[in-house]
Amino acid sequence: MKRIVTLVSGRGSNMQAIHAACVQQRWPAQVVAVVSNRPGAGALAYAEQHGLASAVVDHQAYASRDAFDDALAEVIDGFQPDLLVLAGFMRILGAPFVRRYEGRMLNIHPSLLPAFPGLHTHRRALEAGCKAVGATVHFVTPELDHGPIVLQSVVPVRPGDDEHRLAERVLTTEHGIYPLAVRWFVEGKLQVEGGLVRQTDGASQVLL
Numbered sequence: 001m002k003r004i005v006t007l008v009s010g011r012g013s014n015m016q017a018i019h020a021a022c023v024q025q026r027w028p029a030q031v032v033a034v035v036s037n038r039p040g041a042g043a044l045a046y047a048e049q050h051g052l053a054s055a056v057v058d059h060q061a062y063a064s065r066d067a068f069d070d071a072l073a074e075v076i077d078g079f080q081p082d083l084l085v086l087a088g089f090m091r092i093l094g095a096p097f098v099r100r101y102e103g104r105m106l107n108i109h110p111s112l113l114p115a116f117p118g119l120h121t122h123r124r125a126l127e128a129g130c131k132a133v134g135a136t137v138h139f140v141t142p143e144l145d146h147g148p149i150v151l152q153s154v155v156p157v158r159p160g161d162d163e164h165r166l167a168e169r170v171l172t173t174e175h176g177i178y179p180l181a182v183r184w185f186v187e188g189k190l191q192v193e194g195g196l197v198r199q200t201d202g203a204s205q206v207l208l
């Protein structure tokens with residue numbers, strides 16, 4: 001059984017989708033903990049309701065980014081994860097932290113990376129006149145919203161779309177691609193070579 005630890009900051013709808021798929025589809029894995037940097041995160045309530053272990057490492061209690069990262073790593077390592085899943089985790093992690101979990105840490109970002117790393121992705125995509133947007137599941141590297149791409153979803157932009165409507169439609173696709181990418185990882189179906197990710201069954205790595 002692969003042990004999955006999720007890192008969250010907010011409502012945790014992606015974490016919930018992953019947990020539900022893991023249970024319903026009987027993955028060879030379990031979500032062993034939900035770790036939040038925000039004490040009030042909605043994801044923590046979900047964890048409690050579903051009997052999942054949880055922990056809070058409040059970034060505001062630490063004087064430096066390094067001190068926070070160290071405390072976070074200590075808590076995470078206590079759960080002995082095979083995979084770390086960032087699901088709406090809104091803190092930038094330092095390079096030593098990222099290297100510690102290299103090759104076993106995934107993130108989802110609401111854009112078609114490498115376009116629009118960072119915040120306000122949908123607004124920026126609309127301003128740029130993009131005709132399609134989407135989301136990307138990728139392995140985490142020290143550079144923000146960067147790293148080998150596992151799976152992407154593509155969402156057409158419709159006339160009259162604003163950033164909220166786009167965000168909603170993209171989020172729906174996130175709930176499809178993130179569980180699938182995590183499932184591939186725990187089933188050992190992802191190979192990374194030269195910064196590129198291959199799904200070993202030859203499954204499509206784009207959801208259109």
Ligand code: GRF
Nearest residue numbers: 011012013014088108109110
């Ligand atoms: C998602 O849009 C995800 O792509 C981004 O943050 C949001 C998190 O939403 N990284 P949730 O907490 O999973 O509901």
